[in-house]
Amino acid sequence: MARESKTKYILLGMLAIKNCSGYDIKQMIDVNVGYFWQESNGQIYPTLKKLEECKLIERIEEDRDSTREKKIYTITLEGKRIFQNWVEEDEYILSIRNEFLLKLTFGTNLTVRKNIERLKKYKRGVSEKKTILESMKSRLGLEEQTDQHIYWYIQLDSGILMSQAMSEWCDLSISRLEKLGG
C-alpha cells in the first residue's frame, strides 16, 4: 500500500504562502526546509499536474517579465481546505536514513584514523549548513515580522541547534577516537 505521499501537502503549503511555479517550489523546499524535507522534480511536476486536475490549484497568468516558459500556480479554496485538514491532523511520519551514522556504527571495520577523517569532513559539512541557516535567520530578522515569520524562525532554529549539536558531537567523538590512538 505504501503510505500516502505527503508531497501534495508541501506543494499546497508553499502555494498557500504565495503563488509560484514548480521550479520556485523546488527552490523553496531545497533552501528553506531541505534539511528535514526533500522532494525531487520527479515528484513535484506530476503532483502539480494532479493537483490541477483535482482543482486544488490553478494556473494563473504570469503577468510579467517572463520570456521564459513558467507556469505559475495559485491555490484554490478547496485546495486550502485539503491543506488545512492535513495541518490539523495531529500525526506525523518521521523517516530518516543517515548512511554516515550507519557506517560509523560499523566503524570497527575501518582504521581509527579513517574514522576521524570522516568525522572531520562530516563536521565541515554540518558547519557549512549551519552557517547558511544562520544567514537565513538574520535575513528573516530584517524583514517585517508577519505571523508566518515566527514559524519560519522557529523552524530555522531547529536546524541551527541540530547542526550545532551535531558539530559538538563530532568534536567529542574525534577526541574520543584520538585517545584510542589515531
Place this chain on the structure above:
Amino acid sequence: MARESKTKYILLGMLAIKNCSGYDIKQMIDVNVGYFWQESNGQIYPTLKKLEECKLIERIEEDRDSTREKKIYTITLEGKRIFQNWVEEDEYILSIRNEFLLKLTFGTNLTVRKNIERLKKYKRGVSEKKTILESMKSRLGLEEQTDQHIYWYIQLDSGILMSQAMSEWCDLSISRLEKLGG
C-alpha cells in the same frame, strides 16, 4: 532507476557482529539505530533470502532452545568482502522527512495555543527517546570494552545529543510562542 537499496548492507553489518535471525535483526535495528535508520519486515525477509541465494550469508543450525521456528544466519567470507567494500566507500546518502517540523513550519494555519501543545507533546516524545538511549549507553558502559563498543558508544551519543538539542529547542520555541500570547 531508484537508488541502490542499502538494506543488504545493514543486514550484513548486523550479521558481521553476530549470527542472528531476521527477527533479531529487526529488533537490533529498531532498538539500536532506529532513530536514524529504519527497515520494515517487508524489506528484511526478502533481502535475507536474496543474500542467501547470492551466498553472502548462510543458514546455520540454531543449536538450541528453540521449539520456535527461527532461522539463524551467518555471514560468509564473500559477504564480509561486500560489506567491507561498502563501509570503505566514503559516500553517504541522507534522507529525512520530518512531518512534524513541516507542519510546524505551516503553523500559522493553526492557533498559537495548538502549536504550543504540539511542541510540548513532541518534547515528551523526544525526552522519552533520550532516556532510552541513555539507559542503553550506561548498559553499554558496564559491559566489556571491545573495539566495537566505542563506535556504538559514539553513535548513541549522537542520538542523545540530538535529543537534548531538540528538547531545548522545544522549550525555546514554546516560550517564544507564549510571548506571542498563547
Place this chain on the structure above:
DNA sequence: CCAGGCATGTAATCTGTTACATGATTTA
C-alpha cells in the same frame, strides 16, 4: 482462554529517485 509477543513471510500497491530530454537565456 485470550491477548500479546515471537517469528516468518508475501502481495499489492504506491512512492520516489535517477537519468534523461528539451530548449531558452544568461554569464564568463
Place this chain on the structure above:
DNA sequence: TAAATCATGTAACAGATTACATGCCTGG
C-alpha cells in the same frame, strides 16, 4: 561560444510500506 542556470517534464525502475496470513508459545 561554452557552461551554467532557468524551467518543465517523462520513463524506467526499483524501493519501501502496509496490511495481511500463519502459527506457536507464554503470561495473566
